[in-house]
Amino acid sequence: MNQKKNGQNPSNFMMKEFEYYIKQGEPSRKEKAQIWQISIGLQDVDRLKPSEYLLENAKENIEENITIDEVQRLIDSYYKQQPNRQNIENKRTEEADKVSARIAEILSDNTFSFSPVEYINS
Numbered sequence: 001m002n003q004k005k006n007g008q009n010p011s012n013f014m015m016k017e018f019e020y021y022i023k024q025g026e027p028s029r030k031e032k033a034q035i036w037q038i039s040i041g042l043q044d045v046d047r048l049k050p051s052e053y054l055l056e057n058a059k060e061n062i063e064e065n066i067t068i069d070e071v072q073r074l075i076d077s078y079y080k081q082q083p084n085r086q087n088i089e090n091k092r093t094e095e096a097d098k099v100s101a102r103i104a105e106i107l108s109d110n111t112f113s114f115s116p117v118e119y120i121n122s
Contacts, residue, residue, distance in 0.1 A: 017059060032062040032108070039103040040096075048096035053078055058104070068108050072101045 018033040036058040040050055057071045066074075075097050082090075 018062070028064070029062050032064075035104050035107045036062065036100075038107060039100040042103060043096040043100050048092050048099075050096045050100055051093050054097040054100060058100075061104075068101070068105045072098075072105065075101050 018037050040055075040058075043050060054071075054075060057066065057074050060066045061068055061071050079094050079097075
């Protein structure tokens with residue numbers, strides 16, 4: 001799964017595809033692409049890199065072929081089927097995948113609001 005597409009890192013390649021959805025996509029696809037970029041970008045802050053498997057499923061979600069809940073189930077199932085993934089790099093990728101999917105779920109919820117005004121007025 002560590003293949004390079006067109007000489008690019010798979011993560012970089014998929015992030016560019018997300019950009020395409022943001023620029024050219026329908027409103028719902030644009031929003032989903034932005035959510036996935038944020039979710040994955042937040043993991044990058046901790047130098048956590050998602051798997052190509054997560055990126056492929058994120059794309060499927062953006063294209064509205066699967067729901068965010070299905071992405072989470074697929075990711076959970078993927079790591080349960082890979083019990084030998086014991087090295088630290090794989091554990092960090094698993095963490096990035098699961099947390100990215102969870103953040104995407106939270107950001108997709110229409111009731112979610114992150115506004116400084118709410119905290120200033122508290």
